[in-house]
Amino acid sequence: MFGILVKCNLQSFSIFTNKSMTMIKKGLIFLIITLFVLGFTQINAQQNRYWVFFKDKQGSKFNPIAYFDQKAIERRIKSGIPLYDSTDFPLNETYIKKTKACVQNVNGHTRWFNAISVTASPKQIQNLQKLVFVTDIQAITFSAVPTSKPFDSTLTYSEKELLEIQTSRMQAKLFTSKGYTGKGIRIAIFDAGFPSVDKNPVFRHLIKNKQIIKTWDFARKKENVFVSDVHGTMVLSCIAGKINGKNIGMAPDAEFLLARTEVKAEPFSEEENWLRAAEWADKNGADIINSSLAYTYHRHMTFEMDGHTSLVAKAANMAANKGMLVVNAMGNDGAQDWKILATPADADSVISVGAINPYTNFHAAYSSYGPTSAFKTKPNVVAVGSVIAAGKSKLKKVKGTSFAAPLVAGFAACAWQSKKSLTNFQLFSLIEKSGHLYPYYDYAHGYGVPQASYFINNNASLHNKKQTFEFVEKGNQLIVKVKKEFIKKKPVSANNYLYYNLKNEAGFIEKYWLIDVYQQKAVVINLDDMAEYKEITVHYKAYTSSCKLGD
Amino acid sequence: MKHLLVISILLMQLTVFSQTVLLHEDISKLDFEMPSNGPNYNHFHQLYLNHGFFIPDNDVQEVETEFWSSHVFTIGWRYKRKLATWFAAGIDISYTNPVFSIKQNTNKQVPNNIAHAKEKLKFNDLNIEFYTRFNFGKRGNVIGKFIDIGAYAGYSLVVKHFYSDSFDKNNPPYYSGKKEVVNKDLNYINKFNCGLKTRLGINRWVIIASYRLSDLLTDDYKELVGDCFFPRLLVGFELGLHK
Numbered sequence A: 001m002f003g004i005l006v007k008c009n010l011q012s013f014s015i016f017t018n019k020s021m022t023m024i025k026k027g028l029i030f031l032i033i034t035l036f037v038l039g040f041t042q043i044n045a046q047q048n049r050y051w052v053f054f055k056d057k058q059g060s061k062f063n064p065i066a067y068f069d070q071k072a073i074e075r076r077i078k079s080g081i082p083l084y085d086s087t088d089f090p091l092n093e094t095y096i097k098k099t100k101a102c103v104q105n106v107n108g109h110t111r112w113f114n115a116i117s118v119t120a121s122p123k124q125i126q127n128l129q130k131l132v133f134v135t136d137i138q139a140i141t142f143s144a145v146p147t148s149k150p151f152d153s154t155l156t157y158s159e160k161e162l163l164e165i166q167t168s169r170m171q172a173k174l175f176t177s178k179g180y181t182g183k184g185i186r187i188a189i190f191d192a193g194f195p196s197v198d199k200n201p202v203f204r205h206l207i208k209n210k211q212i213i214k215t216w217d218f219a220r221k222k223e224n225v226f227v228s229d230v231h232g233t234m235v236l237s238c239i240a241g242k243i244n245g246k247n248i249g250m251a252p253d254a255e256f257l258l259a260r261t262e263v264k265a266e267p268f269s270e271e272e273n274w275l276r277a278a279e280w281a282d283k284n285g286a287d288i289i290n291s292s293l294a295y296t297y298h299r300h301m302t303f304e305m306d307g308h309t310s311l312v313a314k315a316a317n318m319a320a321n322k323g324m325l326v327v328n329a330m331g332n333d334g335a336q337d338w339k340i341l342a343t344p345a346d347a348d349s350v351i352s353v354g355a356i357n358p359y360t361n362f363h364a365a366y367s368s369y370g371p372t373s374a375f376k377t378k379p380n381v382v383a384v385g386s387v388i389a390a391g392k393s394k395l396k397k398v399k400g401t402s403f404a405a406p407l408v409a410g411f412a413a414c415a416w417q418s419k420k421s422l423t424n425f426q427l428f429s430l431i432e433k434s435g436h437l438y439p440y441y442d443y444a445h446g447y448g449v450p451q452a453s454y455f456i457n458n459n460a461s462l463h464n465k466k467q468t469f470e471f472v473e474k475g476n477q478l479i480v481k482v483k484k485e486f487i488k489k490k491p492v493s494a495n496n497y498l499y500y501n502l503k504n505e506a507g508f509i510e511k512y513w514l515i516d517v518y519q520q521k522a523v524v525i526n527l528d529d530m531a532e533y534k535e536i537t538v539h540y541k542a543y544t545s546s547c548k549l550g551d
Numbered sequence B: 001m002k003h004l005l006v007i008s009i010l011l012m013q014l015t016v017f018s019q020t021v022l023l024h025e026d027i028s029k030l031d032f033e034m035p036s037n038g039p040n041y042n043h044f045h046q047l048y049l050n051h052g053f054f055i056p057d058n059d060v061q062e063v064e065t066e067f068w069s070s071h072v073f074t075i076g077w078r079y080k081r082k083l084a085t086w087f088a089a090g091i092d093i094s095y096t097n098p099v100f101s102i103k104q105n106t107n108k109q110v111p112n113n114i115a116h117a118k119e120k121l122k123f124n125d126l127n128i129e130f131y132t133r134f135n136f137g138k139r140g141n142v143i144g145k146f147i148d149i150g151a152y153a154g155y156s157l158v159v160k161h162f163y164s165d166s167f168d169k170n171n172p173p174y175y176s177g178k179k180e181v182v183n184k185d186l187n188y189i190n191k192f193n194c195g196l197k198t199r200l201g202i203n204r205w206v207i208i209a210s211y212r213l214s215d216l217l218t219d220d221y222k223e224l225v226g227d228c229f230f231p232r233l234l235v236g237f238e239l240g241l242h243k
Helices: A001-019 A021-046 A068-077 A093-102 A120-130 A157-168 A172-177 A199-206 A233-240 A267-283 A311-321 A400-417 A424-433 A451-458 B002-017 B219-225
Strands: A050-053 A103-111 A117-122 A133-138 A186-190 A212-217 A255-260 A287-292 A325-329 A350-354 A381-384 A386-390 A395-399 A469-474 A477-482 A497-504 A509-516 A520-525 A534-540 A543-548 B018-026 B041-053 B071-084 B087-096 B100-101 B117-135 B145-167 B177-183 B192-202 B204-210 B234-238
Touching: A001 A050, A021 A287, A050 A120, A050 B087, A093 A103, A093 A117, A093 A120, A093 A287, A103 A477, A103 A543, A117 A120, A120 A133, A157 A172, A157 A381, A157 A386, A157 A395, A157 A400, A157 A520, A186 A400, A233 A386, A233 A400, A255 A267, A255 A509, A267 A311, A287 A311, A287 A400, A287 B100, A311 A350, A325 A400, A325 A424, A325 B234, A350 A400, A381 A400, A400 A451, A400 B041, A400 B177, A424 A451, A469 A534, A469 A543, A477 A497, A477 A534, A477 B192, A497 A520, A534 B192, A543 B117, B071 B234, B117 B192, B192 B219, B192 B234
Parallel strands: A186 A255, A186 A287, A212 A255, A287 A325, A325 A350, A350 A381
Antiparallel strands: A050 A117, A050 A133, A103 A117, A386 A395, A469 A477, A477 A520, A497 A509, A497 A534, A509 B018, A534 A543, B041 B071, B041 B234, B071 B087, B087 B117, B100 B117, B117 B145, B145 B177, B145 B192, B192 B204, B204 B234
């Protein structure tokens, strides 16, 4: 083959000798044009955005009373967070001025991370590195995909049923019956746009009662966020929408801060926008952040989903450290090659929300799986992923973890209203404990769907006291035997779900199953094959129990 | 019939007493290590399709061709070896079928000066290309924005000279009909060719251009008809077929 190629080339070159130089010249011109295009593209590529981190905030003055919203101050006091925290201090003005002189443009800044975002060429970055007050420079790269898959359909009988299911799975009526509708809780939503929110009847009560406290479009640097992608409108409706006197979400009386952070044409600024929106939410007294945004393979590798590599994950953790409860969608890659969660859902301090199918009540195939690449448990909880949400002009059936997250954010607002003294981390923990599977856990369902009864009944455990199954050891077999009275014959009930997982020597859940039980002998395990596993945990009809293996 | 009934009952029993696994996941199968294969990992290969048109440069020596019917379809396989975040090199093997639709006018000299209703030169080529790739911007496991520069060599497996003519009763040869002729084994065509290629793309969407440096016509033939050449520049669009 190679011989043929050499021969081919030689023959071709023998042809050149007979050709006029014109042909070669044209070839060279073609190459020069190509290189020119390459050079041009490279010049463009070199005009990049960077975070420039400063070493200190020396000399900066800070008055928390003037800076923070009253609610932000209250939240800090409640959470025991000092009002004078250096991460909230403004940046050193001299550093900003000196940096500004070296770059093409300053795009924004972050108090939390003591950095400014700049547009600069590599040469300018080299000059910046020489400045004594600059500790680090990081290229800004990011892109986001709103995690939704909208469907255009009218509200049929089954969709009305779905509208009921999406909140009833979390026992919404228990909260509303006690008057918990998110009142007094401020929720910041970061999304791609909120068109029609100012006109849509679904949000009329929010406008009428002035519940939308502030808005900011971080992409266009404008106050009007009622533009662009309808994704944010649908997300907001899943927290606070109301139609014909019926709630779409669980917190119609909450207050809102709406931030447009996503940009269609220029994805590189989205990381900056998310971080700046988090600081803005903190400044303006947000209690909860809902981010139905998932950043995956376009800019990241799976091993980077460890909760502390991406800047948004760091920002989300910082937001939690400031006392806010951050709720984020897991992502919709469960059935894709990526499969695992997206950032910032990987952040430790974020409540990461997966989706269940509203009809089968178990994991929706599209919902991304945990754990993080550092083997941290994610998702934390799940909610219904197929919902009825408000579009620009009509109600729509849509699906995605984008809509499960705001349902949980609405739930969290009600839960927080019911127990105002809780800090965000305490609430985080209680929301996990309110999961219908708790203490059982797996990486598809987390601790299950949060239940309002847990908060209404003063944290009374949802855990069934009635033993629904037992472990029976027979020879080298371990049998999970379900008690006869807890098996409903098909097709009377379609909900004989038995969850079980196996933990390895390191204590990590390595394998997990969900089976529909038809008979008492639900699971049979050959102990000889289980040497590598330490424990089996089973959950069946609100009863969870574990059995050590190899003892 | 009785057997069927018995089998049905047995199957029903089996259904009643079996368990349905609704979900099963094995975490040990998740790969969080840096994989070696993928659009932005060390090795990547993909299939692709492209289509391009020959761009005439209006040189007096150039064989005049019809623009819209002088084109190339390509199906190929491309391998990329990542050498740095911004740089990769690779090899590309493709099958192409360049078609030159020759204009029928008084200037026509190639392959002869006889005018026909339609006349085409059709090639079936196998090409190999070596290229370098420059990527722009940090990215995840996607191809991203890139520009390729490469050189290719090709061998024509089959070359056909096709022409067709229509006749009517009023003119010689005084009968109505259509004649289609296909000539193979053309001794005036160089079987080997080579040139330069470039591609500008974002993920699977690519603009392609190539410039043929070699001549399609043999030197002996050009001594007869003059220093003629077929259009060399090709511009088109490519679609990557990877996931």
